[in-house]
Amino acid sequence: MNTLALEVEDLTVAYGENPALWDVDLKVPKGIMMGLIGPNGAGKSTLIKTVMGLIRPAAGTVRVFGKPHGESQSRVAYVPQRSSVDWDFPATVKDVALMGSYGRLGWSTRPDRKEHKNTQDALERVGLSDLANRPVHQLSGGQQQRVFLARALVQKADLYLLDEPFQGVDAATESLILDLLRSLRSAGGTIVVVHHDLQTVADRFDQAALLKVRLVASGPVSEVLTTANLQQAYGIQATSLLAIRDGTP
Amino acid sequence: MDNADLQTLLVACLGAVACALGGAFLVLRRLSLLADAISHSILLGIVVAWVLVKDLGSPWLLLGATLSGVFAVWLVEWFQKKAGIREDAAMGLVFPALFSAAVIMISQLAHSVHLDTDAVINGRLELAFLDPVRIGNTSYGPRSAWMLGTLVFVQLVLITLFFQPLRIVWFDSAFAASIGISPLLYQWGVTTAASLTCVSAFDALGSILVVALMVGPASSALLWSSRLSRVLVLAVLFALISATLGFFLGAWLDVSLSGMIAVCTGFVFGLCWLLAPEEGWIAQWARKRRQIQEFRTGLLLVHLRTHENSPERHEECRFDRLNIHLKWPQALVDDVAKAALERDLVTSIGGLLGCTPAGRTMAKQLVGD
Numbered sequence: 001m002n003t004l005a006l007e008v009e010d011l012t013v014a015y016g017e018n019p020a021l022w023d024v025d026l027k028v029p030k031g032i033m034m035g036l037i038g039p040n041g042a043g044k045s046t047l048i049k050t051v052m053g054l055i056r057p058a059a060g061t062v063r064v065f066g067k068p069h070g071e072s073q074s075r076v077a078y079v080p081q082r083s084s085v086d087w088d089f090p091a092t093v094k095d096v097a098l099m100g101s102y103g104r105l106g107w108s109t110r111p112d113r114k115e116h117k118n119t120q121d122a123l124e125r126v127g128l129s130d131l132a133n134r135p136v137h138q139l140s141g142g143q144q145q146r147v148f149l150a151r152a153l154v155q156k157a158d159l160y161l162l163d164e165p166f167q168g169v170d171a172a173t174e175s176l177i178l179d180l181l182r183s184l185r186s187a188g189g190t191i192v193v194v195h196h197d198l199q200t201v202a203d204r205f206d207q208a209a210l211l212k213v214r215l216v217a218s219g220p221v222s223e224v225l226t227t228a229n230l231q232q233a234y235g236i237q238a239t240s241l242l243a244i245r246d247g248t249p
Numbered sequence: 250m251d252n253a254d255l256q257t258l259l260v261a262c263l264g265a266v267a268c269a270l271g272g273a274f275l276v277l278r279r280l281s282l283l284a285d286a287i288s289h290s291i292l293l294g295i296v297v298a299w300v301l302v303k304d305l306g307s308p309w310l311l312l313g314a315t316l317s318g319v320f321a322v323w324l325v326e327w328f329q330k331k332a333g334i335r336e337d338a339a340m341g342l343v344f345p346a347l348f349s350a351a352v353i354m355i356s357q358l359a360h361s362v363h364l365d366t367d368a369v370i371n372g373r374l375e376l377a378f379l380d381p382v383r384i385g386n387t388s389y390g391p392r393s394a395w396m397l398g399t400l401v402f403v404q405l406v407l408i409t410l411f412f413q414p415l416r417i418v419w420f421d422s423a424f425a426a427s428i429g430i431s432p433l434l435y436q437w438g439v440t441t442a443a444s445l446t447c448v449s450a451f452d453a454l455g456s457i458l459v460v461a462l463m464v465g466p467a468s469s470a471l472l473w474s475s476r477l478s479r480v481l482v483l484a485v486l487f488a489l490i491s492a493t494l495g496f497f498l499g500a501w502l503d504v505s506l507s508g509m510i511a512v513c514t515g516f517v518f519g520l521c522w523l524l525a526p527e528e529g530w531i532a533q534w535a536r537k538r539r540q541i542q543e544f545r546t547g548l549l550l551v552h553l554r555t556h557e558n559s560p561e562r563h564e565e566c567r568f569d570r571l572n573i574h575l576k577w578p579q580a581l582v583d584d585v586a587k588a589a590l591e592r593d594l595v596t597s598i599g600g601l602l603g604c605t606p607a608g609r610t611m612a613k614q615l616v617g618d
Contacts, residue, residue: 052426054427
């Protein structure tokens with residue numbers, strides 16, 4: 001039986017002649033929460049997008065639940081960065097959440113009562129059921145992130161890939177997202193999160209993968225966030241980052 | 250109104266709806282200016298196709314024009330992505346170049362032929378009825394009405410069929426791709442439709458009106474609704490209003506119908522901008538006024554509450570001394586105090602103001618006690 005949710009082998013991705021990822025090998029076991037960390041331009045978002053089939057790799061393979069991406073697409077939910085869409089688009093909170101049902105229904109089937117119920121439940125879980133009919137352009141940053149999360153919940157996936165879900169959200173939303181991700185994990189889901197804040201990695205994730213175009217390290221957080229690894233990924237800044245981590249000024 | 254007038258109005262309305270539907274999707278992607286780029290670039294396709302087939306009635310002209318519209322969009326994207334030129338600059342580079350190339354080709358190769366640049370810009374709406382579809386000896390209405398009618402029908406069918414995936418791609422193309430919808434397919438589909446719309450409409454309407462109708466009604470509709478389906482319906486409605494209004498005004502004033510309709514799309518947008526329920530100028534002005542009023546009431550309440558149990562309250566809370574303490578003109582004090590009295594937020598006893606329990610609660614909330 002395959003115990004891996006995601007397996008990336010020899011993955012190289014390039015934008016023009018600039019490699020964004022060099023020969024990355026990464027294994028994500030089922031049922032864990034993994035933080036994908038690394039400095040800006042390390043290829044974190046690129047890795048997720050490649051797994052989702054949005055970017056064609058120059059070399060290497062991606063397997064999701066043991067199958068090539070196309071065959072397991074319906075088992076993966078992708079939550080892009082909040083800033084990647086135009087929130088002035090004419091749509092309500094419910095419209096956006098309901099988009100999560102499209103993968104099951106296809107273009108020819110309209111969402112039925114069951115899907116509307118699913119969507120209502122998902123909005124309930126992210127605390128937006130009162131705002132279901134609100135236009136998305138009236139939402140705060142935290143609420144926007146929660147709509148995205150509701151849409152992912154409607155997808156009922158087994159693997160969740162989230163690109164910086166904690167970026168610029170208030171503390172209440174942050175803890176709501178965290179609780180939600182943990183409950184997805186308890187239900188057997190696997191979660192991979194692009195994350196920026198090194199200080200919270202240990203509290204939030206079972207495993208971490210440290211990227212800097214190449215994979216510096218992956219595995220249990222304590223084994224990944226070592227002085228040597230951080231130095232390699234972040235270079236000169238590492239000393240101050242470590243100071244924060246050790247709690248010494 | 251005679252038969253020719255009716256036919257002209259029909260062409261104007263069908264053209265308006267066709268443009269509004271195709272244009273709405275450009276406006277929603279913040280690509281309004283692409284309508285401009287496309288409508289100017291198609292001339293090159295027409296001229297090139299004419300040079301090849303030497304027949305103005307040939308369907309190859311239609312195809313050539315549509316392709317050159319799509320080509321213009323592709324070129325804009327290419328400049329943006331491969332050459333790193335900003336989008337607005339890329340458009341500014343592409344369509345004047347293609348349009349001018351077409352004008353030069355007309356003047357050099359086709360000056361004996363009726364392909365005049367003036368008609369391209371202003372359209373020939375008034376003359377549309379002179380070119381009917383004939384089968385035998387019977388004529389079945391203007392050719393452009395049939396063409397535009399077909400286009401409207403096809404657009405409506407496609408939008409209805411693919412409404413869900415279109416909406417997903419248009420809102421979040423990365424998410425769309427992640428669930429197996431091809432954003433490129435829909436983007437180029439819409440671009441082709443927009444190009445075909447420009448081509449079909451510009452002969453009758455002219456390129457200026459085509460751009461006005463692609464951008465105007467959709468922009469007006471966006472002020473009224475936050476649901477995509479309603480935005481599309483409203484865009485069609487505003488397009489029909491503009492076309493009808495422009496037709497009658499133009500006929501009455503005896504000026505260019507295309508020009509008048511274009512003016513009316515602007516006029517309709519102006520009205521919407523004034524009157525729209527939430528985004529409209531009047532609504533925003535009223536909202537702002539309410540907020541200022543509310544803020545001033547709050548200020549008064551906080552002031553009264555701060556001094557309500559203090560010995561100096563006979564000075565600080567006296568109605569005729571508030572203008573000094575709050576540094577407000579007396580007229581403003583009168584206004585705010587009167588409104589607060591009416592809302593039962595303050596009481597007035599012998600010229601001395603004080604908070605009611607409701608007013609006290611509001612003041613507490615404001616200062617966060």
